[in-house]
Amino acid sequence: MLASVRARLTLWHTSVLAVLLALFALGAYALVVSTSRERTDAAVLDAVSDLHAELVAERPHHPTTRAAADEVLQKLHFQQIAFVVFDSAGHLVAASHARARHRHHEESAASFDPARLARLIKPGEIPLPHVVAVPDREGGYRAAVASMTMPDGRFVIGAAVPVYEEAETLADARHAIFVAIPVTLLLASLFAWLLARHSLE
Numbered sequence: 614m615l616a617s618v619r620a621r622l623t624l625w626h627t628s629v630l631a632v633l634l635a636l637f638a639l640g641a642y643a644l645v646v647s648t649s650r651e652r653t654d655a656a657v658l659d660a661v662s663d664l665h666a667e668l669v670a671e672r673p674h675h676p677t678t679r680a681a682a683d684e685v686l687q688k689l690h691f692q693q694i695a696f697v698v699f700d701s702a703g704h705l706v707a708a709s710h711a712r713a714r715h716r717h718h719e720e721s722a723a724s725f726d727p728a729r730l731a732r733l734i735k736p737g738e739i740p741l742p743h744v745v746a747v748p749d750r751e752g753g754y755r756a757a758v759a760s761m762t763m764p765d766g767r768f769v770i771g772a773a774v775p776v777y778e779e780a781e782t783l784a785d786a787r788h789a790i791f792v793a794i795p796v797t798l799l800l801a802s803l804f805a806w807l808l809a810r811h812s813l814e
Contacts, residue, residue, distance in 0.1 A: 657757035660772035682707035695725035
């Protein structure tokens with residue numbers, strides 16, 4: 614009889630703790646995901662704004678926007694950010710290809726592919742700068758796109774950053790959660806069992 618009561622008390626305490634731990638872990642993970650995404654999106658929006666400003670400043674010194682874009686992208690060279698310029702038909706005008714690196718600094722096999730971004734946007738439907746996800750086999754990119762009007766037509770500009778490191782960090786966080794919760798529940802079950810045994814003696 615006492616063993617049955619101890620078992621029920623242990624199960625009750627463990628179940629309550631499991632629910633609380635799960636809710637806390639899900640909330641913490643969601644916060645990490647949201648914070649990381651907001652930081653990445655802010656970075657690419659700032660980058661596309663810089664590209665817009667540089668193109669506006671450089672365009673009067675060149676006969677075409679293509680020439681101005683080539684000049685600007687030679688200046689805007691970042692290891693982790695790729696810049697692209699498309700014409701109104703979605704054809705690539707200029708690009709700087711940043712090659713992504715993983716957390717341990719090994720170089721990724723794949724660099725940013727502008728064609729993937731071109732398939733996701735419609736030049737005539739970009740009223741304001743916004744961010745899109747560009748998937749690939751290694752985790753993908755977050756890309757900010759914006760439209761701009763030049764003397765020789767309308768163009769779409771973009772800035773993309775890889776989210777490989779972000780994906781690796783989130784994978785580590787999930788792994789830590791999956792390991793920590795069972796271990797904590799095991800220890801809590803043992804403590805609850807001992808506590809119930811002591812209370813019923």
